[in-house]
Amino acid sequence: MRYFLVILPTLFIFSCKTPQAFEYRDLKNFKIDSLGFDHSNISMDLFYFNPNNFGVDLRKIDCDVYVEHNYVGKFNLDTVMHISRRSEFAITSHMQVNMKNMFKNALATVFASDFLLEVKGTMRVGKARIFITVPFNYSAREKLTLF
Numbered sequence: 001m002r003y004f005l006v007i008l009p010t011l012f013i014f015s016c017k018t019p020q021a022f023e024y025r026d027l028k029n030f031k032i033d034s035l036g037f038d039h040s041n042i043s044m045d046l047f048y049f050n051p052n053n054f055g056v057d058l059r060k061i062d063c064d065v066y067v068e069h070n071y072v073g074k075f076n077l078d079t080v081m082h083i084s085r086r087s088e089f090a091i092t093s094h095m096q097v098n099m100k101n102m103f104k105n106a107l108a109t110v111f112a113s114d115f116l117l118e119v120k121g122t123m124r125v126g127k128a129r130i131f132i133t134v135p136f137n138y139s140a141r142e143k144l145t146l147f
Contacts, residue, residue, distance in 0.1 A: 060124040066117070
């Protein structure tokens with residue numbers, strides 16, 4: 001019985017696989033909700049893929065967003081959402097953008113056909129009420145058509 005009590009928790013710990021970070025797929029429905037000189041509010045739908053062979057619960061996202069290496073704002077999501085295994089899902093994002101930092105490269109960003117988007121942060125994911133923090137770092141050139 002003693003051996004069973006030692007072996008069972010050990011098997012449980014080693015059988016659990018650490019969740020992989022979600023794979024970014026697409027950005028759609030980009031909208032400028034309000035435009036101002038100090039701050040602007042934007043919203044968009046971000047599409048991701050869960051590469052894990054098991055469903056997970058997403059509890060929290062906390063990240064910093066950069067455009068052309070300039071900090072533009074922080075994105076926080078504090079809600080619980082279930083994500084099925086090996087499936088694509090969307091997160092509707094609302095963010096307040098610091099316009100002072102956007103004006104640094106405003107002309108280059110407006111007239112360019114694409115821009116460098118960087119997102120760095122962490123997310124809390126888990127299963128069976130056990131959550132861990134998974135870091136992520138995304139960087140890619142995005143196309144944005146306003147007209």
